[in-house]
Amino acid sequence: MAAVLAGVRAVAHRLVVPALAVLAWYVIAKRELVSPVFLPTPGGVLAAARDMWRADTLGEATRYTLGSALSGWIIACVLGVVVAIVITRNRFLVDALAPPLDFVRSLPAAALIPPATLLFGFGRAMEIPVVVLGAIWPVLLNATQGLLETEPQLHDVARSIRLSRLRRVYSIELPAALPAILLGVRTALSVAVIVAVVAEMVGSSGGLGYELILASQRFQSGEVYALVFLLGAIGVAANALVHALERRIVSRPGSLSTTTDSDN
Amino acid sequence: MTVGKGARAASVALVVVVLGAWEVVVRAGWISFETIPTPSATVRAWSHIAANGQLAGPVLHTLQFFMISFLLAAVAGIVLGMMIGLNKRCYSYLHASLEFLRFVPPPAIIPLVLLVSGFTDRSEILIAAFASLWPVLLNTAKGVSVIDPQLRDAGHALCLSRTQLLVKLVMPAALPLIVVGLRLALSLCLIIVITTEIVAIRQGIGFALVSASSALQPATVYAYLVTVGVLGTVVNVAFRLLERRVLLRGWSTS
Numbered sequence: 243m244a245a246v247l248a249g250v251r252a253v254a255h256r257l258v259v260p261a262l263a264v265l266a267w268y269v270i271a272k273r274e275l276v277s278p279v280f281l282p283t284p285g286g287v288l289a290a291a292r293d294m295w296r297a298d299t300l301g302e303a304t305r306y307t308l309g310s311a312l313s314g315w316i317i318a319c320v321l322g323v324v325v326a327i328v329i330t331r332n333r334f335l336v337d338a339l340a341p342p343l344d345f346v347r348s349l350p351a352a353a354l355i356p357p358a359t360l361l362f363g364f365g366r367a368m369e370i371p372v373v374v375l376g377a378i379w380p381v382l383l384n385a386t387q388g389l390l391e392t393e394p395q396l397h398d399v400a401r402s403i404r405l406s407r408l409r410r411v412y413s414i415e416l417p418a419a420l421p422a423i424l425l426g427v428r429t430a431l432s433v434a435v436i437v438a439v440v441a442e443m444v445g446s447s448g449g450l451g452y453e454l455i456l457a458s459q460r461f462q463s464g465e466v467y468a469l470v471f472l473l474g475a476i477g478v479a480a481n482a483l484v485h486a487l488e489r490r491i492v493s494r495p496g497s498l499s500t501t502t503d504s505d506n
Numbered sequence: 507m508t509v510g511k512g513a514r515a516a517s518v519a520l521v522v523v524v525l526g527a528w529e530v531v532v533r534a535g536w537i538s539f540e541t542i543p544t545p546s547a548t549v550r551a552w553s554h555i556a557a558n559g560q561l562a563g564p565v566l567h568t569l570q571f572f573m574i575s576f577l578l579a580a581v582a583g584i585v586l587g588m589m590i591g592l593n594k595r596c597y598s599y600l601h602a603s604l605e606f607l608r609f610v611p612p613p614a615i616i617p618l619v620l621l622v623s624g625f626t627d628r629s630e631i632l633i634a635a636f637a638s639l640w641p642v643l644l645n646t647a648k649g650v651s652v653i654d655p656q657l658r659d660a661g662h663a664l665c666l667s668r669t670q671l672l673v674k675l676v677m678p679a680a681l682p683l684i685v686v687g688l689r690l691a692l693s694l695c696l697i698i699v700i701t702t703e704i705v706a707i708r709q710g711i712g713f714a715l716v717s718a719s720s721a722l723q724p725a726t727v728y729a730y731l732v733t734v735g736v737l738g739t740v741v742n743v744a745f746r747l748l749e750r751r752v753l754l755r756g757w758s759t760s
Contacts, residue, residue: 256602263603280622337513342521348693348738349731352613352701353712356719357727360541436611443613443705444716451613455705458617466617474610481609 282464287471290464299453304472306449307438310366314373315434319427321374322381327411330389343382351376351437355444369441369449376437377430384426388419421492428484432477439473543725548732551725560714565733568699568710571627572741575634576695580688583639587646587684592676597651604644612637612698616705630707634698638691645687649680685749692745696738711737 264284270276271283282290294300329335354372362368392415400410416423442451450469457465525545531537532544543551555561590597590604616633623629653676661671703712711734718726 259599259603338516341517345735349735350697350700352704353734356715360724440613454617458620470614473614477609477611
């Protein structure tokens with residue numbers, strides 16, 4: 243009972259500031275201290291969200307964005323881990339590839355949109371490659387680091403029981419690198435959502451990014467706020483989901499749960 | 507990552523070989539990419555835009571807006587972060603909300619700001635400064651809130667004034683975390699400035715990229731893209747040099 247009470251109190255504690263913020267927002271918007279063109283009331287935002295939901299623009303846009311972001315994310319994760327496995331076979335190769343990779347990584351994902359539209363045209367065909375290129379870095383870097391940091395004793399064991407190279411990667415190195423890889427995978431998901439939205443703002447005819455720009459150009463402030471809140475919620479939910487998954491996988495009995503400090 | 511001398515030579519060789527092979531393959535007509543230029547065409551396009559002023563203008567615009575936004579974010583982030591972090595009660599109430607806001611994708615606020623202040627220069631600064639405020643603010647708040655109570659007691663025992671306490675004890679102790687926040691904000695700020703230019707503001711290197719792309723000039727697009735990469739690298743290296751100085755100074759005073 244006491245624990246429940248403490249839990250309720252903790253939740254209430256967290257909600258104080260958001261509640262005050264919404265109240266202030268309501269008062270400012272209701273009194274029209276700021277023009278309603280810029281600041282709709284909380285009720286206005288809810289109404290806009292309801293209308294968009296009924297017209298299925300909200301659902302369709304969300305499906306479109308999540309579709310691109312998730313497929314790009316999955317490709318980025320697989321590709322990132324595979325490339326990391328290949329280059330970590332040779333320490334020298336990792337060092338030699340670092341500077342050119344760092345250069346490409348320093349490019350903002352949005353800057354890849356113009357060349358990608360030249361290559362793939364507008365729409366999803368352009369969006370997914372840009373998402374992959376934007377989201378691959380956290381996976382690639384963390385996986386590389388994790389694979390390189392496998393304990394030397396494990397390598398010795400693998401050699402002494404004569405594991406094949408493939409087997410060594412699969413049953414020794416990957417499990418040891420798993421926490422680092424999962425951290426990269428989690429970061430990659432939020433990057434994927436962000437890049438997908440930006441790509442839609444510039445060169446797609448669907449998705450939350452496209453709807454956002456459209457609503458902003460038509461001065462539909464209620465729709466803009468509703469979409470921004472939805473994006474925020476998606477960002478938070480995606481992070482929480484992968485975090486939960488991460489904990490479950492890493493603490494799975496049988497897998498090595500070495501903790502690495504590869505938080506960038 | 508530390509890179510040995512041999513590896514550095516190898517990486518230069520690698521880049522040269524890849525670019526050379528690409529040039530040869532396209533020149534020999536084995537494959538042709540209409541939308542991916544050869545390295546030599548990119549270099550030619552680059553010297554063309556560098557000569558007729560289409561490079562300096564956008565680069566200067568982007569750099570200028572990046573610096574203004576970053577400074578704004580840094581100052582506001584450190585001041586707000588200290589105010590929040592030093593006040594225990596305030597920090598405990600705000601913590602959850604701030605952590606939540608951190609996960610809102612930064613580009614989502616682009617349309618919001620556009621709605622309020624239109625497709626103007628001010629919007630570009632507001633968007634970039636707002637997006638890069640969070641890493642600085644959160645790290646500063648965390649840095650000053652975890653200060654060793656003993657250190658604080660020592661300060662009180664020495665009868666330091668509030669300002670002295672802040673400057674002599676709190677700041678140096680929180681500095682490493684603040685610098686981490688600033689470094690995160692730095693790359694984020696440049697990314698958001700360029701992203702905003704690509705999405706909405708018709709100025710700077712981001713817009714130059716978009717307009718070269720819609721004019722179907724692949725070589726020019728890649729020339730700008732390489733410039734963006736160089737810009738990012740230069741900004742990061744410059745900050746790292748600055749960081750070493752500031753950090754070292756911070757440690758020597760504490």
